[in-house]
Amino acid sequence: MNCLNCNKITPIWGKKHKKYCNTLCLxxxxxxxxxxxxxxxxxxxxxxLFLPKSKLVKFCSxxxxxxxxxxxxxKNLPLKKCSICDKDFKPYTxxxxxxxxxxxxxxxxxxxxxxxxxxxxxxxxxxNNPSYVHGMAVRGVKxxxxxxxxxxxxxxxxxxNIIDKHGFLFCEICNKSNVRFETHHIVYRSEKPKHEFLHDxxxxxxxxxxxxxxxxxxxxxxxxIVQIRQLQNYFGNDIxxx
Numbered sequence: 001m002n003c004l005n006c007n008k009i010t011p012i013w014g015k016k017h018k019k020y021c022n023t024l025c026l027x028x029x030x031x032x033x034x035x036x037x038x039x040x041x042x043x044x045x046x047x048x049l050f051l052p053k054s055k056l057v058k059f060c061s062x063x064x065x066x067x068x069x070x071x072x073x074x075k076n077l078p079l080k081k082c083s084i085c086d087k088d089f090k091p092y093t094x095x096x097x098x099x100x101x102x103x104x105x106x107x108x109x110x111x112x113x114x115x116x117x118x119x120x121x122x123x124x125x126x127x128n129n130p131s132y133v134h135g136m137a138v139r140g141v142k143x144x145x146x147x148x149x150x151x152x153x154x155x156x157x158x159x160x161n162i163i164d165k166h167g168f169l170f171c172e173i174c175n176k177s178n179v180r181f182e183t184h185h186i187v188y189r190s191e192k193p194k195h196e197f198l199h200d201x202x203x204x205x206x207x208x209x210x211x212x213x214x215x216x217x218x219x220x221x222x223x224x225i226v227q228i229r230q231l232q233n234y235f236g237n238d239i240x241x242x
Contacts, residue, residue, distance in 0.1 A: 005029040027051055044068060083107070151199040155183045158201050171208040179208040184215055186222050187235050197234045 001017030003010050005025035010018040020026040028051065040049045045064035052058075059065040079088045082099040084106050089099035098104040159181075162169055170177040184205050185198065192198050205225065207215070215221055220241035226232060232239060 005032075024051065027053065147194075147199060154199050154201050154204060158183065158204050159206065161201075162206060169206065171211055172205050173207050173211040173214075176208055181206055182209060182212045183207075184212050186215075186225055186229070187231060187239050191239070192235055195235065200234075202229055202234070203231065 001010055001019070002008065003021040003025050004019055005028050006021060008021050010021050012018075020029065040051050041058075042049055043060040043064055044058045045068040046060065048060055050060040059068065077091050077094060080091050080096065081088055082103055083097050084103040085099065087099050089096075098107060159169060168177055169181055171179065171181065184207050186203050186205055187195075187198065189198060197203055218241075223240055226240060
């Protein structure tokens with residue numbers, strides 16, 4: 001089937017051909033049949049040529065119309081006086097109160113209760129700061145940076161060994177693979193905080209989040225793994241929960 005406007009072959013829609021090859025042909029045909037022939041005009045915003053639907057249309061798209069109205073609103077805004085530096089400026093919107101970004105920051109700083117100077121900042125840095133804490137705290141147990149570095153090193157090495165052996169990571173309890181993994185200390189850090197084998201690979205196990213929570217729900221849940229790895233030889237028999 002040929003287009004009713006330009007006589008070109010139209011694309012197929014479903015089982016039949018379309019009546020028009022595009023929307024431009026549809027508009028031109030409607031203009032001719034309704035005896036309202038409009039010529040191409042330039043858009044008042046982007047100056048591009050387009051075929052209007054009626055004589056009242058002045059913009060090629062709704063976006064151009066909005067941009068034109070926004071620019072027009074900017075031009076009609078009266079001059080304002082900055083509340084910080086008292087300079088006259090042209091506001092971007094009717095809500096603007098400051099002439100620049102620097103003036104807005106000065107206004108925010110002026111409303112602060114405490115304005116620290118360079119001298120007060122030096123006096124509050126380091127150990128003089130009231131929030132200063134020695135070392136690092138993990139779940140209420142203070143650990144030094146050496147122990148944490150050792151744990152991170154053994155944790156990464158433990159994961160690498162699993163990948164080298166099996167080709168992928170998986171939970172060592174439920175065998176799930178496409179989940180979030182966490183490295184669990186079989187003997188808790190709160191039990192033996194400074195033990196030499198605390199961060200050793202023999203005391204680490206890779207588990208998913210639900211299995212990690214299961215370990216912490218009851219201390220006796222780890223007894224089977226303790227016996228398999230014979231951790232009582234390293235940490236003592238008191239780690240077995242009866």
